Each structure stands twice: as C-alpha cells, then as structure tokens.
Amino acid sequence: MLLYDYLASAFEAEGVDTLFGLMGDGNMFWMTAMAERPGVTVIHARHENAAVAMADGYARATGRVGVATVTCGPGLTQVLTSLTASVRHRTPMVILTGQTPVEAAFHLQELEQEPLVRAAGAEFIRVSTVNQALDAVARAFFTARTHRAPVVLSVPYDLQETDQPWTEVITTSAALVPEQAPLRPSPESAAEIAHLLGAATSPVIVAGAGAVRAGCRADILELAERAGARVATTLRAKDWFEGEPRDVGLAGAFASEAAREIFAGADLVLGVGARMGYYTTEGGYLFPAARVVQIDTDPAGYLDGQRVADSYTRADAAEAVAEILKLMPPRGAARDAPSGRPRPDRADDQPDGPAPGTHHPEAAVATIDRALPKDASITVGVGHFWNYVVPGMTGRGPASYHFTYDFGAIGQAVPTAIGVAVARRSAGIDTPCAVIEGDGSLLMNVQELETIARHDIPLLVIVMNDGAYGAEYHKLAARGISGEQAVFGRTDLARTARSFGLRAERCDSDEELRAAVAAFVAEPAPTLVDVPIDHRAVSVQYRRLHYGTGTVSFGGDE
Known part of the structure; x- marks a missing residue:
C-alpha cells in the first residue's frame, strides 16, 4: 500500500470525518484517498486561505480538531492570514501540506516552509523519512489538542507515493494524551x-x-x-x-x-x-x-x-x-439590588434618515435580529459594520456566535461560516446558520460563494453593503481628510451570487429584508441577502474612539 493511503488511514484513525482543502500536486493523492474513506466528507474550497478558515470554523463549532490541506509552495504561502488568525484564536487544527520532492535537484515550488509557519505562530512538523510519517500524524493531533494550536504537517509528495509493507496504523494521539483532572486553585x-x-x-x-x-x-x-x-x-x-x-x-x-x-x-x-x-x-x-x-x-x-x-x-x-x-x-x-443590564447605546446620528435606497445599519441589524430565530448560529465579520452587529444581535448565548476578529483581518467570515455550517449539518443540527459580513470583506473571498452552492451548504450570507471600506472612510473623515478613496460604489452582489448558483435578493426596504431572512428560515438553502446601508452612518464606538464625541451627524460628505 502506498504511503498516502497509510496517511489517510492515520487521519481516519484520529476520528477525522470532514476535510477542507484545495488540491494540488502535493496533496492530490492523499485528498483522493481521504474522499474514498466511508463517512469522510471533503469540502473543496476555491482558495487555500479560505480552506484553512473553513477548518477553523469547523473546529470552533465542534470543539474537535479541524483539518485542512493545501499543496506546497504557493499553496502554503496563501494561508498565512487564516493560519495566524487560528493561532490567535487558539484553534486546534492540523493542516497537511505537500512538500516538494526530496529527490528533486530543482523544483519551481521549492520553499522553506518552517520559517513561514513559525512566523505565523503555528507549530510545524516535517516528515523527512517514510518511517516518521505515521508517528508524525499522531504527534500533530496530540500537539493540536494539548496546545490548542494549529499544526502544519509537511510531507514531501515523492515520499507519499512510495510503497510500504506495513499492515496497520499502530499509534494515534489518543494513546498519547494524558487524562487531566480540572486544575484546582490553591x-x-x-x-x-x-x-x-x-x-x-x-x-x-x-x-x-x-x-x-x-x-x-x-x-x-x-x-x-x-x-x-x-x-x-x-x-x-x-x-x-x-x-x-x-x-x-x-x-x-x-x-x-x-x-x-x-x-x-x-x-x-x-x-x-x-x-x-x-x-x-x-x-x-x-x-x-x-x-x-x-x-x-x-x-x-x-x-x-x-x-x-x-x-x-x-x-x-x-x-x-x-x-x-x-x-x-x-x-x-447578599448586597445591593442591581437594576439590570443597561440599555444599549443608540446611534442617533442621522436625524434626516439614511440616504434614499439604503438602510441605517442599526435599523437593518434590528430587523435581522428579529427575523433570525434565537437558536440560529451567527458568524460575524469585522469592519465598521460589526459595531452595529455585536450589540444589536440579542437573546442568544455564546455558542451561537462566531467572531472573526482575531487577526483583525477582513474577508474571514464567509469561509469560517462555511466550516460552521458544515459542522452543524454533519451533526444533524437543522437550526439556521448565517453569516453577517461587509461588502469589501465578501469580495475578498467571493469565489467561496461557488463552494457554498456546489456543496449545497445551507448558509445565509447577509452582506452589509455600504459600497465602501467603512472603517477607513470614518477614520479619514474623523481627521478631516476626505474618505473618497475608500468609497467604491455598491457591487450588485445579488446578481453576482445568483451567477454562482445561490438564491439571492437585494433588499431596499425593511419589509424586503424581513421577508428574505424569513424565506431562508423557512427553506434553508444557499442564500445571499444584499443589504444596502448608508456609509455615512457612524457607530457609537467610532464616535467615541475616532471622532472624540458622543454625537456626530455624518462621517463626512459624499
């Protein structure tokens, strides 16, 4: 049997039933072997960084080790943002990457992988000989579980194709992880x-x-x-x-x-x-x-x-x-009589209302909050818009939320939500799964809409579309500098999503937004809802942190 088959058996023995990846020379045989295992689901992403974010989301939703795979060279260099974010989040994850052939005198995709991975803060395990391979898998899962960290497992792809006489996978991380009683205080x-x-x-x-x-x-x-x-x-x-x-x-x-x-x-x-x-x-x-x-x-x-x-x-x-x-x-x-949770601050910054054809983001979030059931899972991206989403979504516990702020990187929410949605589907959880993201962020990973459609993932993608990089717009405006360079106009995201095979609507009114969310709740299917919001609206947090005042009418002129 070839080594890549043994590696697939080793991952299967670790309990892996879901894998996220993008195929290349360095991992194609192993990915195929994994897909042939009964009960294993392989989600093929369209970008390596997204594949790692999906595995991160899967781990967040399940508490298990997430698994991703990318090829060598440019396959690995693409994942640095998601890898760093998962390090900051302390996500247990194993990423199998190919490495260029050991015997090659020259290879176009040759790269020193370990310094790259270590720079992100992740663990790195290199397989240099065939006899190290199966123990390396156990070590990778052991490290991911006990350190709560992502681990990159690097296996040269000429070694993966060598024939081996072994009969079984002997060691798994379960045999290595010690039982630990909860730590008591002195x-x-x-x-x-x-x-x-x-x-x-x-x-x-x-x-x-x-x-x-x-x-x-x-x-x-x-x-x-x-x-x-x-x-x-x-x-x-x-x-x-x-x-x-x-x-x-x-x-x-x-x-x-x-x-x-x-x-x-x-x-x-x-x-x-x-x-x-x-x-x-x-x-x-x-x-x-x-x-x-x-x-x-x-x-x-x-x-x-x-x-x-x-x-x-x-x-x-x-x-x-x-x-x-x-x-x-x-x-x-017991002492004192508390008065209860203070009411959230309101962003009364547009007395004349939002621009025609747009929502005030606070009002849009309130509509979404009412329309989504309280047992829905919600992944949230980062950007100016999330200052409305975090306080505006209410009545749910911590398990309902997945925030992607860990590296301050935009573009992470949609692939992370894919991992969450796949995890919930595999667990038989049929409550709604949604992601709230900005338009600039979505466009950084817009290709993953095709992944959602191709794998028929029941995910509601809600886009707070201000036609701008809202955070930069307001930070410039707060300093008296025109934010024009951060305003790009609103992409027709509904049409874009439909071209990828999703059900999609642009919602210009509160009623349309409520109806679009309700339609997804009634019939969960790959769906995008484009919500145009006024980019001039200023959140409470930005008024305090950047404008230095409790009130401001607008974040600048058109």
Missing part, C-alpha cells in the same frame, strides 16, 4: 479572592470563554449575589448572562456608556476564564480604579503589550469559583 488563592470580594464595595466579575467551557454560569451568578457584584462578559462569552439582573453586558470596546460608568467605579474586577486582553480592558483604561484578579488555566501575565492583572490564580474556572463560594457568606447576606 487554598491560599481561593481565600485571598474571597477576602477581596468580601471587602470590595463595587466588584465586577468578567466571565470569558474559559468560564463558558467550564460550565460554571450558575456558580458565578451565586458568587456575584453573595459579593454584591455586577457580572459582564468578554466578546467570546457574549450574552451568557443575558436576562440576569446583575448583568451589565459586554466589557470592552462594545460596552454601553452606562456599563462603562459601572466599570469606572469598580474597585475590584475578577476575570474568570477570561484572558483580560487589550480590547476587553480597553488597554487597561476601562477599570481605572480597580484591582484586577485573573483566574485562568493559563494566565498570560503580559498580553497585548500590557500587564493583564494585579494578581493571578492558575485554576479551572469552575473549580476556582466553587472553592471561593465555600468561603463566602451565604446568600442571605
């Missing part, structure tokens, strides 16, 4: 945090993705009740406490003005399973008077160029909160 750390909570007059508990994974929502709320604390979340834990009287919503750039006042007055901030990075703390300025304590399984110390906290406890979120609760007074001693 008694001293738990006692110190309990003392700090008891002494604080205005504490805030900020829960992150680690707390969500640990499933300690009820215990955090109980702890907040006993300590008289408000609760908030990072973006990756959005809406986890929604509906609770102590909830103040998001901490960070998307915090409401009322929440920001609460944070400014906090004397203690307890981050539970939260990395407490730059955007969660707004560079440390969001909690100016507070002592910050972090509970995390892997506290960073310094992150995003700043000190994360004043003190750290290395522990599982659920274990730590449970231990602290044992040391806190019972519920009968």
Whole structure:
C-alpha cells in the first residue's frame, strides 16, 4: 500500500470525518484517498486561505480538531492570514501540506516552509523519512489538542507515493494524551479572592470563554449575589448572562456608556476564564480604579503589550469559583439590588434618515435580529459594520456566535461560516446558520460563494453593503481628510451570487429584508441577502474612539 493511503488511514484513525482543502500536486493523492474513506466528507474550497478558515470554523463549532490541506509552495504561502488568525484564536487544527520532492535537484515550488509557519505562530512538523510519517500524524493531533494550536504537517509528495509493507496504523494521539483532572486553585488563592470580594464595595466579575467551557454560569451568578457584584462578559462569552439582573453586558470596546460608568467605579474586577486582553480592558483604561484578579488555566501575565492583572490564580474556572463560594457568606447576606443590564447605546446620528435606497445599519441589524430565530448560529465579520452587529444581535448565548476578529483581518467570515455550517449539518443540527459580513470583506473571498452552492451548504450570507471600506472612510473623515478613496460604489452582489448558483435578493426596504431572512428560515438553502446601508452612518464606538464625541451627524460628505 502506498504511503498516502497509510496517511489517510492515520487521519481516519484520529476520528477525522470532514476535510477542507484545495488540491494540488502535493496533496492530490492523499485528498483522493481521504474522499474514498466511508463517512469522510471533503469540502473543496476555491482558495487555500479560505480552506484553512473553513477548518477553523469547523473546529470552533465542534470543539474537535479541524483539518485542512493545501499543496506546497504557493499553496502554503496563501494561508498565512487564516493560519495566524487560528493561532490567535487558539484553534486546534492540523493542516497537511505537500512538500516538494526530496529527490528533486530543482523544483519551481521549492520553499522553506518552517520559517513561514513559525512566523505565523503555528507549530510545524516535517516528515523527512517514510518511517516518521505515521508517528508524525499522531504527534500533530496530540500537539493540536494539548496546545490548542494549529499544526502544519509537511510531507514531501515523492515520499507519499512510495510503497510500504506495513499492515496497520499502530499509534494515534489518543494513546498519547494524558487524562487531566480540572486544575484546582490553591487554598491560599481561593481565600485571598474571597477576602477581596468580601471587602470590595463595587466588584465586577468578567466571565470569558474559559468560564463558558467550564460550565460554571450558575456558580458565578451565586458568587456575584453573595459579593454584591455586577457580572459582564468578554466578546467570546457574549450574552451568557443575558436576562440576569446583575448583568451589565459586554466589557470592552462594545460596552454601553452606562456599563462603562459601572466599570469606572469598580474597585475590584475578577476575570474568570477570561484572558483580560487589550480590547476587553480597553488597554487597561476601562477599570481605572480597580484591582484586577485573573483566574485562568493559563494566565498570560503580559498580553497585548500590557500587564493583564494585579494578581493571578492558575485554576479551572469552575473549580476556582466553587472553592471561593465555600468561603463566602451565604446568600442571605447578599448586597445591593442591581437594576439590570443597561440599555444599549443608540446611534442617533442621522436625524434626516439614511440616504434614499439604503438602510441605517442599526435599523437593518434590528430587523435581522428579529427575523433570525434565537437558536440560529451567527458568524460575524469585522469592519465598521460589526459595531452595529455585536450589540444589536440579542437573546442568544455564546455558542451561537462566531467572531472573526482575531487577526483583525477582513474577508474571514464567509469561509469560517462555511466550516460552521458544515459542522452543524454533519451533526444533524437543522437550526439556521448565517453569516453577517461587509461588502469589501465578501469580495475578498467571493469565489467561496461557488463552494457554498456546489456543496449545497445551507448558509445565509447577509452582506452589509455600504459600497465602501467603512472603517477607513470614518477614520479619514474623523481627521478631516476626505474618505473618497475608500468609497467604491455598491457591487450588485445579488446578481453576482445568483451567477454562482445561490438564491439571492437585494433588499431596499425593511419589509424586503424581513421577508428574505424569513424565506431562508423557512427553506434553508444557499442564500445571499444584499443589504444596502448608508456609509455615512457612524457607530457609537467610532464616535467615541475616532471622532472624540458622543454625537456626530455624518462621517463626512459624499
């Protein structure tokens, strides 16, 4: 049997049932062997960077190791953006790439792969001899799982075609991964945090993705009740406490003005399973008077160029909160009567309404929020438009959202959402799956609309089409510079999508938008909804960060 067949068997033994890739000389035999395995689905992307983003989305939606494959040389160089984003997100992923033939004296696609991969922050495993190959697969999956990181596995394609006498795949990563009990805090750390909570007059508990994974929502709320604390979340834990009287919503750039006042007055901030990075703390300025304590399984110390906290406890979120609760007074001693989550800020920046034929983005998002069921999965791109989407989508828990901000790269949301939608379909989940993206971002990966249609992926692509790079337009305008160079006009994205085989509509009115979303919910099929929005509308966040004011009529002239 040829080595590429053994490699396919090794991936199958790791439990791989879904693969995203783009075929080339360096991986075509292995991809074909994988596709021939019963129960394995291969999604053929149209761009390598998109294939890696799809695997990233699949891993986010399932919690399993995502798998992608690209060929050598220019196949690998294309993936750097998605690879870096997955490193920042700490996505467990294995990417099999071909490498140019070992025996070749010259090859046009020769490239030193390891420095490229290491520059993105990913792990790299090179297979130099046939006898290393199967152990390398196990090592790659072991590293992805235990380090929560993407791993690039490089296999020269002349080695892949060598015949081998082996009879079976012996080693898998399951035999290598040790069982680990949840990490408990030291008694001293738990006692110190309990003392700090008891002494604080205005504490805030900020829960992150680690707390969500640990499933300690009820215990955090109980702890907040006993300590008289408000609760908030990072973006990756959005809406986890929604509906609770102590909830103040998001901490960070998307915090409401009322929440920001609460944070400014906090004397203690307890981050539970939260990395407490730059955007969660707004560079440390969001909690100016507070002592910050972090509970995390892997506290960073310094992150995003700043000190994360004043003190750290290395522990599982659920274990730590449970231990602290044992040391806190019972519920009968609960302090204060919270008033509930502050209302989100409104972008009252266009008293005369949006330009004819366009929506104000805040109104469009409100319509989308009402039209999409609360159990829908929503992937969100980045750009000026997402300042309306993040606070405007409500009533859903963290598992419903997938944000693609990790590297600050536009163009990532649609392929990430493809991975999410494929994961949900393979799991038999039939609730709606949508992605909200900008027009400039979509056009960077517009070829993947064909992937959606070809694989009949039930995904709703909602495009907030301002005919511009909205973020750059407003950043220029805020400095008194014309944003004309960032305005391109609105591409007819509905017609473009239909040419790729999608059902598509341009929605010029609120009723049309509501009807288009409802049609997808009633009959999920590859669909694009083009929503023209006024590029002059300025979000609350941009008014604060770039215009330096709470009010502004427009972000500049046409």
